[in-house]
Amino acid sequence: MSDSAMLAQAAGKVIDWLGGQQAEMQALLQRIVDIDSGSRQEAGVTAVAEVLRARLEAAGIAVTLHAVPGYGVCLDAQVRGSGDGAPILLMGHMDTVFPAGTAARRPFRVEDGRAYGPGVADMKSGLVMNVFVAEALARFGGNGSPLRLFFSCDEEIGSSATRERIMDVARGARTVFNAEPGRVSGNLVTGRKGSMVVEFEVEGVAAHAGINHAQGASAIDALAQKILALHALTDAERGITTNVGCVKGGIVPNMVAPHAQAQLDVRFTADTDVDALYAQVRAIVEAESPPRTRGRITAMRRTQPMARTPDALLALYQRGAQRLGFAVEGEFTGGAADSGLTASVGTPTLCGTGPVGGHAHTEREYCELSTFVPRARALALAILELR
Structure with a gap:
């Protein structure tokens, strides 16, 4: 046969x-x-x-x-x-x-x-x-x-x-x-697409929200600004999407929040310069905005496209x-x-x-x-x- x-x-x-x-x-x-x-x-x-x-x-x-x-x-x-x-x-x-x-x-x-x-x-x-x-x-x-x-x-x-x-x-x-x-x-x-998950946290300055509001620096305020900037990195034509899907922060309503954290999902194609994209994410996270707040990346994991x-x-x-x-x-x-x-x-x-x-x-x-x-x-x- x-x-x-x-x-x-x-x-x-x-x-x-x-x-x-x-x-x-x-x-x-x-x-x-x-x-x-x-x-x-x-x-x-x-x-x-x-x-x-x-x-x-x-x-x-x-x-x-x-x-x-x-x-x-x-x-x-x-x-x-x-x-x-x-x-x-x-x-x-x-x-x-x-x-x-x-x-x-x-x-x-x-x-x-x-x-x-x-x-x-x-x-x-x-x-x-x-x-x-x-x-x-x-x-x-x-x-x-x-x-x-x-x-x-x-x-x-x-x-x-x-x-x-x-x-x-x-x-x-x-x-x-x-x-x-x-x-x-x-x-x-x-x-x-490939994916990148970035976990980050923001530190602020605690203060009484009614008595000493101006002495505080809200980590939640900072996080909100960072979310808007991170979402602005979405570029549909280049196949890049960004999404902050998890957030957590603050202690009680009458305290200026001293801490907040979030998780960002990023999707990208094989044509994306991922290192450059990550550098943009990092710059947004670490920017001192508003003053006296500080952000840092705590973890990152990536999958290949x-x-x-x-x-x-x-x-x-x-x-x-x-x-x-x-x-x-x-x-x-x-x-x-x-x-x-x-x-x-x-x-x-x-x-x-x-x-x-x-x-x-x-x-x-x-x-x-x-x-x-x-x-x-x-x-x-x-x-x-x-x-």
Whole structure:
């Protein structure tokens, strides 16, 4: 039998097997959605990893869990290929944005073909899809390159504890498919903004608001002025947005506030001079306005923008999707993800390969269950075509 015939036979078996896994996929999704695994919830993240490890190991796939103190674990799994060389990397993250107790308050449920629950789209459905694709290839083969799954544990808070490990894994990979949710349109993600979160505080001078008002210097006044200046850095044409999303300050209403603090979110494109942008932010924060107030940055974390997916990689996925009867395009999104890290080291990266979902990070978050099997099949075909 020729190589092409053997590949076609393996592809047929993979496609057929995945076609019968809808119920199993949903069952596994329910198990991990009903586990709280917010960022820094070590036990919950580890519990999700253990559930996924059990499924992979039952299929004969070697799994290693790497401890990340304070955050949980990273899951690292390997599926052999018929050849040697760099592996194809399937990425995901096991942490969510939701606090402990969320899963008990609103557990996994299905209504009108949509699954709901904390992290159901972002990105537990993508984890499940990757696991089933890996199992299909472990069962039936056909992949020339080895396959590697790497699921991290702190993506939702900027991957500070795992970014170096993720970049090292990506440097050794041939291609990356990151199973963040497919867009509501059904499209894939071929470019992302980077993000920068800046935490800062302002010190003022306390005074009685009625008796000694002029002797005070309000930290809240200073913070308000800084917020206006920071928001003025937004430049839609250049793809830059700034948003102070959290503020806190003061002690009581009749005291000129001696202290205030805030958190700033900045989004930017791969064309942005981020160091220059950060210098502008810092100058605003540290400006003494009004007099006798002082601002300082207390923390900063940054995610990389995702450089554009190579056209050839998008086209490869599109060919498989077309064979399966659906069409996808690539689109740019303002959301940041670990695909920015993998693209930053030069590894061709395609993101948003997970099942379609929407309203991430909210109580309305959902996953379109009907997209599970088609997206898994399309991913599998893309992997098989990478010879």
